[in-house]
Amino acid sequence: MLKLIVDENIALAADIFNQFGDVKLVSGRYITNSLLKDIDILIVRSITNVDEELLKNTPVKFVGTATIGTDHIDLDYLKKNNIIFADAKGCNAFSVAEYVVAALLNFSVKYDFLLKDKSIGIIGVGNVGSKVTTFTKALGMNVLLNDPPLQRNGDKRDFIELDEILKCDIVTLHVPLNQNGIDKTHHLFNKKILSRLKNDTILINS
Template sequence: MKIIADENIPCVKEAFASLGEVTLLPGRSMQPEQLRDADILLVRSVTAVDQALLEYSSVRFVGSATIGFDHVDRAYLQQQGIGFATAPGCNATSAAEYVVSALLVLAERKDFALAGKTVGIIGCGNVGSRVRKKLAALGMRCVVNDPPLQAQGGHDDFVSLDEVLQADVITVHVPYTREGDYPTHHLFDEVLLRQLPPGALFINTSRGAVTDNRALDALLAERDDLSVVLDVWEGEPAINTSLLQRVDLGTPHIAGYSLDGKLRGTEMIYRSASDWFGHSGCWSAADYLPAGSVVEHSESGVTTMLRAAVFSVYDVRADDARLRAMLDLPPGEQSAYFDRLRKEYPVRREFSATSVLVDDADSECESILRGLGFPVVVSA
């Protein structure tokens, strides 16, 4: 079989070699003529997969190494009998750890304690549920709004959007949709953004167009009491640089970019493709992950030690600094730079790959670290 794959899907050539000949292409510029004799197409969210791309191809299976699928015309694929799979939850842990790092940075920068703060989580699926667990470990009170999940029943702890908007921290983890009962396009429009309470911290790691970027830019020009963390932007890679200058932390759509999450996504679409074509999948992401590490922190105080442990694995400030370097470039070079940051992203592991040595007397710190996902080794 002939396989066309986005060049930025990690280990895709190694994984799919058992299924056929793999050709790597830039995902953002894939053209129909490149797919004419392809059997399998493997993409990320930067590739629009629709009739225009596939009409004259022989593609029989599409795999997207992403948790979302708003870039794919699923109705067309179904109509044509083309198999389709995504990688739901593959980078959920990474995205949740991004939120933890961002909160620890801003708590230090603005001198406030996270414990006791209320966080409103909008969307409690793969990512939101992990965010909830980790922030609860930090002592934060979590309230959740997720109308689609609430409609499925089985939970009774959901709150209204109005109640979420009263929280100290509001973090968004929804899929991007324009249709249906719960569209999320510009969910945070000018009206909703202006309801953010004084001193609120707003985080969006879902999709750029869930927030009206122009409205947010205008709001931040008026209100310096708000804090904002954005990992996703409307119009990527041509983002609103005025908004970038106003947010507290800005990153190039990399919240879910841990090596663990990326390889997990590759393995998930590999296994789906293998099943579709009746092959036994033998490739495992675990074989390509480097060995974990062990760190010992002697810092005094729970908060100081937590920061040291988290930042030793992932410090969001590094990604923020790299993106802000875009502001020094001519406008014509900024989009390519945004894409390059994503393509050349440094290796980042998840908390679970780093064991932390703690003193046996520090039970509070041990409990929090375990709640965040760190393996903990207690020293005698």
């Protein structure tokens, strides 16, 4: 039987993972190398750093994270050691996009405006952002996109710079949490950036 350690704060963890083997629920802050000495599968959140220090000399064959961002995962180490990895990209994309649309409809009623008269800047056009794009275009909004990684990788959609996005009536964020690198998103909307928004801009961080 497979043995699993799963972060105890993942909803319904025991019910979901019991079908795969013997599940031990542990606080993500207290998952250590010694706990993994006989573990085959590790399921974490962003609170747990998964790297050589954690995994060295363990039998872990699969690591999963219940997050979109992977800053807490040493992907190179996993690849080098043939450890299978999965993240949660796209798992709730429809739900999040539907929430954004519901929030926009609520704002339009509360503040008495037509969505078709508004511009929306979508920062991050992956699984969620793409669906928000589809929905808001269907509402007749002027949709503007910003996603530097996709743009660099040759995505053919029309992207604009962040400076232009900040001029939109509505700005919505759909980026993974990256602590470092050229595409760092941690504190992307800091005090300086927030000060550049219009006073009546609607900012959605979902």
